[in-house]
Amino acid sequence: MRPAGFLSPPPGQGLQRYLGQRVRWSDCGKGLRCAAVLAPLDYADPDGEAITLGLAKRPASAGPSAGSLFINPGGPGGSGTKYVDYFEVKGLERFDVVGWDPRGTGQSTPVKCANGAAMDVYTSVDVTPDDKAEEKALTQAQLDFGRGCLERSGALLEHISTTETVRDLDLLRHLVGDEKLSYFGSSYGTKIGALYAELYPATVGRMVLDGAVNITGKKDVSQLDGFERALGNFATWCAEQRCKLGSSKTEVERTIGDLLQRLDEKPINGGRAKLTQQLGLTGVLAVLYENEEGWKYLRQGLELAAFENDGRYLLYFADQYNDRSTNGTYGQLQFSFPAIRCLDSQDVSVSEAEKEGAEEAKRAPTLGPFAGADLVCPLWPVAPFPKEPTIRGAGAAPIVVIGTTGDPATPYEYAERMAKQLRSGHLLTLKGEGHLGYGQSACIQRYVQAYLLDGDVPADGTRC
Template sequence: MPYRSRLRAAAVTTAALLSVLSAGCSDDAGNEDLTRQQLSWEACPAPSEAQGGGPAPSPLPDGDTWQCATMKAPLDWDDPEGDTIGIALIRAQSSGGENRRIGSLIFNFGGPGGSGVTTLPAFGQDYATLRTRYDLVSFDPRGVGRSAPVRCLDDRQLDRYFQQDATPDDAAERSELVDHTEEFNAACETHSARILPHVRTTDTARDMDLMRQVLGDDKLYYFGISYGTELGGVYAHLFPKRVGRAVFDAVVDPTQTPEEGSLGQAQGFQLALDNYAEHCTSQVEECPVGDSPQDVEDRIARLLSDLERRPIPGIFPRELTQTAATGGIAQSLYSQDFWEYLTEGLEQAYDGDGTILMALSDALNGRNENGEYSNVAAANVAINCADDKPRYDTEDVEQRLPDFRAASPVFGDYLAWSLLSCTDWPVAGAADHPDVHAPGAPPILVVGTTGDPATPYEGTQKMVQALGEGVGVELTYRGEGHGAYTSGNRCVQEAVDGYLLDGRPPAAGTVCS
């Protein structure tokens, strides 16, 4: 079953598997005990199953260690004196000395549903320059990882759930898909009813403002990737005067409904697939998965059609189904670094072996090599359904299928049917789309990538416009993948570093290639 995924954090798992509130300034947290709490930083434990499992984070290259702590936050921000939950934090202290230190730079890597506590160490070296003047800090948002995680199905049930046919072709298959979706959502209510009403992006934005205070900063210094750009925009809307320096990379279009967002992703993933096919067939060496871009895509379409009728062996004892293969292909398009795995996976699959494509699909769904799932899928659905007011049924999807198929012959059906994910969800959605209007906020650097599959480039300008006049500063990276700063492009890195370290945003409209 596909879900509306904006996961940069899934790249971590892939590497392992393959080696609504009102606008304006809001008051500080109403519970003064929470704003004055002292964090107890200690050596980080091994990640929990909900965080994805695996070993404790390795020391940084300079020998410094990652430190973890838990911050108390209100369960219900409408009742700040009531029950609390723990928000898991991680940090690497600044390497440049106290005299050069600006404050804490808080990261959110997207999802929604990705664990920042596990993702920041995996990508920490990419941000070494920023660490010279900041403590690098990330967190598991509420509902994620170690922060009151949403729980739905168990591992064995999830194996079956992700094997189902997520692109139904007739009434019986449509009914079965709805039944499975309702069962998943009912399990979320059974196991997580207490947290489900309180995982909206506005709740997490308020957690970040509490975090800012507890970390001792007058302003929020922030780096948001993918869904993290939406979270950053919501924070800027609620607390415009408290924004310090903020970077939004791989930008979510804040003006879109869920339907429009999914259609945009269909177009984005199709563009990325087109670019992959062109790249593969334009190399000096023969492309092993097709003779021309069209041949590559035609063969992929035939593979998916064949898998619907006859799955092939995947990772024992599971088989590679059409749904799993589509998810695996999508996962490989998040970064150009994974195109080689897509080529190898397709070669294998054409020979009847689905191992690599299934490993990629597992990464998308948060499954590790031991068969344990993180709670990324559960949290993704819970946060999206708490945020998004629209609810769709099978008739809605059928009416929109022609548009989705026109947008992407490969991913159209997959993403159209994902609109059913909030069927019978126990909590009402907050709004048609997030409010990020932030008059009075300082400049926010908004970075878009022209070949981004998951957050298409067009959303960059939409975010700039939605933030309001004089706030968003647009930077374009002409390249591939989901996220520009970690692409290795020096122009992008120098622009972001110059802004975050020295307060010098690049000229609006700057283009890097």
């Protein structure tokens, strides 16, 4: 079966048939312009199947023109076309701000998997099984999910790697007529940018990478470490606010751990469904992405769940994180995220995943017992894409890497290491909480704008 979204390539031969396309922009509301172009499903076979790449841009509103600024919100699998609508453009009005949905996502030819009731089961399955029956249920859930993606998406699952997305990005740079790439990537978008600098260093213009991911291959600091650290910061704040969860950091953490343990044995009412341990954990992690402004909602949700057996807030947070709508359908990110991640991953061993999960759990005493081993990629039905090269970006123009000290999802160490590993990396630090720095800090924004517009590179180690 030929999955929806597969198309015939444009006229011509080889890659030139794609380089000769014209981008036809049209109004698509909210002051934005939208377009779609074609890219080869497989760059090794440019005369074979084609797929669609969807784009959106907010045209420059000031002069002189600074060209295009490509942006990516992360994920993997986040929608760049939607990112254009909420990306902070104040101070960057000279750019055409361009977002695209990477292959496999959103308005580009998308990965499709199960939906509705099947996803409700999948997102609530116990990832820390207590017996053989639960172990079997977890393994079967992962296998069923992956097979569903393969059945509905076919060969697309073999061609949504970050390497191929980087090739798409260079194609888009060419099609909009820019000699150099100006780029702002958030979270996983930093991997796209860093790998671009490795594969196309000569065409790097000005690049900002906010919330750096791990490009070193080292596993001594994990995302779970980042969330455990953020939870500890929340617990300290909560105790200082005299919340019901405890009068000290230790007491607050203990209350949260006890709640998650109870949910394993006896889920509580969450409104539309029971709040299971997995959904409760997801609800907590979802709000830890925020800074102190968001923590008050986590406090309220945890207090209601812990003392009144009311899980509605935490289930709402989990549904937001899982991109579940009120009608029971799930957003496409839930499918593109694991599909892209697992094609990039070289993790194919269940036993190794269980070993790593156990080691990570020891470093995260509050969240670790409930996080479980990451079995998604070891049980994925498609073999990994060839391993990426070591990323150094030799020969690239200066690259600004932003790290937030309390970032839960991309621990600050990742930014330190990315800035050091990139030959032209410069570290810009935000001392604060929450995921990503640019959107929450006027200080960071001033440095970024001065760099993108005027080439003023912040001194390595600058802090806000």
